[in-house]
Amino acid sequence: MTELASQSKELITLVRSTTINHARSVDDLLERPQKVVAEHVDFFYGEHQALHDVSLSIPANCVTALIGPSGCGKSTFLRCINRMNDMIEGARLEGEILLDEIDIYRARTDVVELRKRVGMVFQKSNPFPKSIYDNVAYGPKVAGVRKRSELDEIVEKCLRRAALWEEVSGRLNESALQLSGGQQQRLCIARALATDPDVLLMDEPASALDPKSTARIEDLIFELKDSYTIVIVTHNMQQAARVSDQTAFFYEGRLVEIGATTDMFTKPRQRKTEDYITGRFG
Amino acid sequence: MSLASRGRPYAKAASAAFAYVCALCAFASVAILVVLLWQMCRFAWGWLDWQFLTSFDSLLSPQKAGVKAALVGSLYLISLTALFSVPVGVGAAVYLEEYAQRSRWRGFVQTNIANLAGVPSIVYGILGLGLFVRGMKLGAGVLAGALTLSLVVLPIVILASQEALRAVPASIRQASFALGATKWQTIWHQLLPAAMPGIMTGVILAISRALGEAAPLVAIGAAGFVMFLPAGVNDRFTALPLQIYNWTENADEQYQFHVAAAGIIVLLAMLICLNAAAVYLRYRFGRRIRW
Numbered sequence A: 001m002t003e004l005a006s007q008s009k010e011l012i013t014l015v016r017s018t019t020i021n022h023a024r025s026v027d028d029l030l031e032r033p034q035k036v037v038a039e040h041v042d043f044f045y046g047e048h049q050a051l052h053d054v055s056l057s058i059p060a061n062c063v064t065a066l067i068g069p070s071g072c073g074k075s076t077f078l079r080c081i082n083r084m085n086d087m088i089e090g091a092r093l094e095g096e097i098l099l100d101e102i103d104i105y106r107a108r109t110d111v112v113e114l115r116k117r118v119g120m121v122f123q124k125s126n127p128f129p130k131s132i133y134d135n136v137a138y139g140p141k142v143a144g145v146r147k148r149s150e151l152d153e154i155v156e157k158c159l160r161r162a163a164l165w166e167e168v169s170g171r172l173n174e175s176a177l178q179l180s181g182g183q184q185q186r187l188c189i190a191r192a193l194a195t196d197p198d199v200l201l202m203d204e205p206a207s208a209l210d211p212k213s214t215a216r217i218e219d220l221i222f223e224l225k226d227s228y229t230i231v232i233v234t235h236n237m238q239q240a241a242r243v244s245d246q247t248a249f250f251y252e253g254r255l256v257e258i259g260a261t262t263d264m265f266t267k268p269r270q271r272k273t274e275d276y277i278t279g280r281f282g
Numbered sequence B: 001m002s003l004a005s006r007g008r009p010y011a012k013a014a015s016a017a018f019a020y021v022c023a024l025c026a027f028a029s030v031a032i033l034v035v036l037l038w039q040m041c042r043f044a045w046g047w048l049d050w051q052f053l054t055s056f057d058s059l060l061s062p063q064k065a066g067v068k069a070a071l072v073g074s075l076y077l078i079s080l081t082a083l084f085s086v087p088v089g090v091g092a093a094v095y096l097e098e099y100a101q102r103s104r105w106r107g108f109v110q111t112n113i114a115n116l117a118g119v120p121s122i123v124y125g126i127l128g129l130g131l132f133v134r135g136m137k138l139g140a141g142v143l144a145g146a147l148t149l150s151l152v153v154l155p156i157v158i159l160a161s162q163e164a165l166r167a168v169p170a171s172i173r174q175a176s177f178a179l180g181a182t183k184w185q186t187i188w189h190q191l192l193p194a195a196m197p198g199i200m201t202g203v204i205l206a207i208s209r210a211l212g213e214a215a216p217l218v219a220i221g222a223a224g225f226v227m228f229l230p231a232g233v234n235d236r237f238t239a240l241p242l243q244i245y246n247w248t249e250n251a252d253e254q255y256q257f258h259v260a261a262a263g264i265i266v267l268l269a270m271l272i273c274l275n276a277a278a279v280y281l282r283y284r285f286g287r288r289i290r291w
């Protein structure tokens, strides 16, 4: 047996053992309403084209993983979904991205409203230099929630959902910067949940964390997918295999292949995909 | 003997000599300062007392002369200066950093603010004379003085605030926008609080500058001798540097040396307090906010 084939087999075993319990079936993916649909998306940073004709759809209440080598446009695509790229001077998008069948790039879109519906967790945890409470309450506050009791309720609910409540309930008024890296990232997840989004975008949320914190984040993603549509960027193949229902493989700004995670990792259709997931390059 | 080993003793000696010269420079500047301070304290000894702090100036007797009018005038002046220059300066900084598009116009404004910081303060004094004292007919009162000093310190406040805003990490902006905050909310709830220690430090340095300025006040025609406290913003006033200058001009050596020195100690004490506050702020917030 060649080395590649044995690697491949190992990974397939891993995927089988870890995804079978959690992953949604292919039929399930197809039956669900499509939450986010990208149609022929081209994206430019000034002259540089970072995405070429990307079309894909993201079913509701599923975890979609975006994988691919560094610089292939995963983060760029992710930021297109909540229009965070708008902040970059000279950035431009052609094509359409539909959220619940409405084009978020049409002129009438309220970007502030959009970002409340599409939450985001960044690669490097970035809590505000404020208390734990104020971090979580910030989203609802800027959205106009003023009542203390209501805010208290949201803060507790979101911290519980982010599996952080037990650890911080006694010290909500302490600085968020005192938390450990893993706790800070879960706080950022709680903060993103506080605006009550439908979609949660995560850009390599565990790449800076130790294995134990990573496992906690992954567990959390399982629990959250019943309530949210999750899109996660990861460069970690095992992570994609463990947490996602659907995987999209990007290469040099193009979408090479998308499919149910179980299929992608066991019988990829494209040679390029197979090379990548078996670790031939990346 | 090889070239390298021949060079080495010489290089070593040169290096030691250079370090020695540098140490001497450092020592000399501190020594001059210490001698000056020592001299001032000696002159002021016995003159700087409660009577000095609570009396008006006197033309008749140096023993009866006091710094009351100048002290109150200076406090009045720097409070008003802060009141004018902080909102305008911080507002300008927010505009330049957060709203202005990168354009030639912005570059032009930016360069000129940096240049304005280097303009001699007497020039602002003449501008103040033309604009506030004569143009707006404010007279040489506290208001005209504070407005003129605001012009002097505005570039300092703007530049310090810009720097403080720029130092807020991009990740904070992104996090705020990603939560559906508007630009205004992001500036108000995140950027300004995070930049506040830096802004405050800049403001305090600007205030110390305003406290020590005499030239622009001379130019607008502020008084050197005043026997009353300003009651309203258009009342005539004097300030510490002006009062001190006025005393040193007196033919009587007791005014020239002792009364002036007592005034200088008061001014220095206020400056030290302001600088200590700046250091404290930097220390306190520098430790609390870690990125």
Ligand SMILES: Nc1ncnc2c1ncn2[C@@H]1O[C@H](COP(=O)(O)OP(=O)(O)O)[C@@H](O)[C@H]1O
Binding pocket: A045, A048, A050, A068, A069, A070, A071, A072, A073, A074, A075, A076, A077, A088
């Ligand atoms: N802010 C930016 N300005 C200009 N080019 C960018 C910017 N961000 C990313 N790019 C470029 O776009 C391409 C895709 O980057 P990115 O989406 O970050 O890749 P990935 O997340 O897959 O590593 C890269 O070539 C990168 O250099």
Ligand SMILES: [Mg+2]
Binding pocket: A074, A075, A076, A203, A233
């Ligand atoms: Mg990336």
